[in-house]
Amino acid sequence: MYALHNILVQRQQRTILAIPELVLPAHGLTVILGHNGSGKSTLLKLLAGQLAPDHGQILLDGQSVRRYRPGALARKVAYMPQQIPQPPLLSVRELVELGRFAWRGWLRRWSPDDLAHVDAALDATDVAHLAGHAVDRISGGERQRAWLAMLLAQASPCLLLDEPSAALDLAHQYQLLALLRREADRNGHAVIAILHDLNLALRYADRILALRQGQIWFDGSPEVLLAHPALHQLYDIALDILPREGKHPVAVVA
Numbered sequence: 001m002y003a004l005h006n007i008l009v010q011r012q013q014r015t016i017l018a019i020p021e022l023v024l025p026a027h028g029l030t031v032i033l034g035h036n037g038s039g040k041s042t043l044l045k046l047l048a049g050q051l052a053p054d055h056g057q058i059l060l061d062g063q064s065v066r067r068y069r070p071g072a073l074a075r076k077v078a079y080m081p082q083q084i085p086q087p088p089l090l091s092v093r094e095l096v097e098l099g100r101f102a103w104r105g106w107l108r109r110w111s112p113d114d115l116a117h118v119d120a121a122l123d124a125t126d127v128a129h130l131a132g133h134a135v136d137r138i139s140g141g142e143r144q145r146a147w148l149a150m151l152l153a154q155a156s157p158c159l160l161l162d163e164p165s166a167a168l169d170l171a172h173q174y175q176l177l178a179l180l181r182r183e184a185d186r187n188g189h190a191v192i193a194i195l196h197d198l199n200l201a202l203r204y205a206d207r208i209l210a211l212r213q214g215q216i217w218f219d220g221s222p223e224v225l226l227a228h229p230a231l232h233q234l235y236d237i238a239l240d241i242l243p244r245e246g247k248h249p250v251a252v253v254a
């Protein structure tokens, strides 16, 4: 799906992202980890076509991501930025309905398929009970789930999510990751999400991409990451890995 070649992003003569080659296939759940400022959001913005690299090429299904028309891109990729904009005067349902725009355009009438996508997205993110509430009068975590519902209604085969669990309570974090896992298991679907919770990543990801100072420090499975001889470099803090009988191991600060 994505192929990146010779990517360089620089700000004020400083390289903030340098990726010689990276391929992200059209399936699976990839979690991006790394320190604050390691370049995670920059990478996601490049994939979403929100930012152009100073050098290099980002191909989405063989075509430069910046050359897609907005509608065509939205039918392939749905993007949640780190700071979600607050659209005024919309109900949660109206926000989620915006997700269908990529498929409907301005002129076509609502189809039963559009409505089914909106209802399913409201249910999947546990915001159906808030459908009539104004988006600016719900909590931060509820807004994050409503925004995710809009992306699900968009029904694009690739979800790009920048810290989608940041505002969620513990139960909703796990519900979210289980939902992303299901999305990533659908044929031809991929989820690429930035997380700060190593244990969520270890439990749900197929692939972990860890950035360090704008470079890919690790790219592989959670199992291989756990066995990394310099795992402490992930966050520059020593970690203990606790095995659990029949369950995923957990990482704790040593």
Ligand SMILES: Nc1ncnc2c1ncn2[C@@H]1O[C@H](COP(=O)(O)OP(=O)(O)OP(=O)(O)O)[C@@H](O)[C@H]1O
Binding pocket: 011, 012, 016, 034, 035, 036, 037, 038, 039, 040, 041, 042, 043, 082
């Ligand atoms: N517009 C900009 N101008 C100058 N520096 C920038 C700009 N955008 C990002 N940076 C710098 O680039 C680096 C990478 O930023 P980025 O937002 O990609 O990090 P991140 O890994 O997503 O961090 P966090 O975990 O804190 O969200 C940071 O050092 C940041 O200060």
